[in-house]
Amino acid sequence: MTKEEALHKLEFMRNAYQKLIDENVDDGRFVGTDVTGTWKADTPLNEVYREHVEALDMAISSMKKQEEEKWIPVAEKLPEDDCECRVSVKGLYADDYVSTCYWSKYRKRFEEWNEYSDCMILVPNVIAWKPIEDPYVEGK
Numbered sequence: 001m002t003k004e005e006a007l008h009k010l011e012f013m014r015n016a017y018q019k020l021i022d023e024n025v026d027d028g029r030f031v032g033t034d035v036t037g038t039w040k041a042d043t044p045l046n047e048v049y050r051e052h053v054e055a056l057d058m059a060i061s062s063m064k065k066q067e068e069e070k071w072i073p074v075a076e077k078l079p080e081d082d083c084e085c086r087v088s089v090k091g092l093y094a095d096d097y098v099s100t101c102y103w104s105k106y107r108k109r110f111e112e113w114n115e116y117s118d119c120m121i122l123v124p125n126v127i128a129w130k131p132i133e134d135p136y137v138e139g140k
Helices: 003-023 045-068
Strands: 083-089 097-104 109-114 119-122 126-131
Touching: 003 045
Parallel strands: none
Antiparallel strands: 083 097, 083 126, 097 109, 109 119
């Protein structure tokens, strides 16, 4: 199974549980105990469903975040809009390196500021890129 198929199945399960909650299909009670000990007998089923939705939302969010943080080969895809991004550069005369630069949609190239010439210059040999992650937010 691919990650895309797994994500699709998780989203399907999440939506099925949410539909049960929205339609209040079964306002019964949980019978017995589950193997994790999370729910006790007589727990309202909608509470069990809500906890399933929350767990599935977390799993889906985590999988999507992993995909967003993955390097994207330039041969497969380039950024759609002007943006700042991280790039992996194949070194010409030195080791490969990672840098932050700017994707110019108009010029269709990765650029960086050169303080000596006081202008944007081409970053050659970019082999992969990824969006810049969001800054740290305390408490999240």
